[in-house]
Amino acid sequence: MFELERITAGYDRRHPVVRDVSLSLAPGESVGLLGPSGCGKSTLARVAALLHRPDAGLVRIDGRPAGGWRHRAPREQRTAIGVVFQQPRLAADPRLTLHDLIAEPLRATGRRDEVPGRVARLAAEVGLGGELLARRPHAVSDGQLQRACLARALVLRPRWLVCDEMTAMLDASTTAALVAVVEAYRGEEGAGLLAVGHDRVLLERWCDRTADWDEIAGAPAPTETAAPGA
Numbered sequence: 001m002f003e004l005e006r007i008t009a010g011y012d013r014r015h016p017v018v019r020d021v022s023l024s025l026a027p028g029e030s031v032g033l034l035g036p037s038g039c040g041k042s043t044l045a046r047v048a049a050l051l052h053r054p055d056a057g058l059v060r061i062d063g064r065p066a067g068g069w070r071h072r073a074p075r076e077q078r079t080a081i082g083v084v085f086q087q088p089r090l091a092a093d094p095r096l097t098l099h100d101l102i103a104e105p106l107r108a109t110g111r112r113d114e115v116p117g118r119v120a121r122l123a124a125e126v127g128l129g130g131e132l133l134a135r136r137p138h139a140v141s142d143g144q145l146q147r148a149c150l151a152r153a154l155v156l157r158p159r160w161l162v163c164d165e166m167t168a169m170l171d172a173s174t175t176a177a178l179v180a181v182v183e184a185y186r187g188e189e190g191a192g193l194l195a196v197g198h199d200r201v202l203l204e205r206w207c208d209r210t211a212d213w214d215e216i217a218g219a220p221a222p223t224e225t226a227a228p229g230a
């Protein structure tokens, strides 16, 4: 199971943007999380990916509470989760070729021997031809870079995937291609998916079920200006 239990998180403890949110995924399940712009979906996705420490609440991965956040998260928990963000240019190191971008998690975890086979296979699956792999991010399109970011997210064979508006910047055919890659991977590995977005049609078609932000979030705090007892 992947469990988010009563998560409160944000950028200022006095004004959390995520308030008392709970959501669980069964192994292999895909859940689409829908909500309006600015409600806190990306913040919750970063908490789920162990990249943002919540102010309160618990993330439990396969029965074990998260043991830390960002680089302090235990490696086996960090590598159990693959994450793809909305804007590949913010998520990709501009100095790396697409090949090295995809290979980086393998190198960082001491699995260099798997690089040639795994990168070649994933590049083919996401539709990146040989010559594109030698280019750096500035020389490819957003769609091509997002394909590389998806391959990177899958390279360590995560049991859980967090896709935060993965296709928001892409055209319909690239969107369909990337969704197909995720679904083929999930079919093969039995991975669970949390897909965050605001495109209800896409997420209802893509996922086993959808959850609306209003259903999973706690009641908003009283406004600051309200007088006590008002």
Ligand SMILES: Nc1ncnc2c1ncn2[C@@H]1O[C@H](COP(=O)(O)OP(=O)(O)OP(=O)(O)O)[C@@H](O)[C@H]1O
Residues within 6 Å of the ligand: 011, 017, 035, 036, 037, 038, 039, 040, 041, 042, 043, 044, 198
């Ligand atoms: N690094 C940050 N520092 C301060 N405030 C932030 C930061 N990142 C996001 N916020 C604020 O937190 C709130 C929630 O942002 P978040 O990106 O989680 O929403 P979202 O639901 O993913 O929105 P969208 O669908 O537009 O991407 C917004 O009001 C945003 O301005």
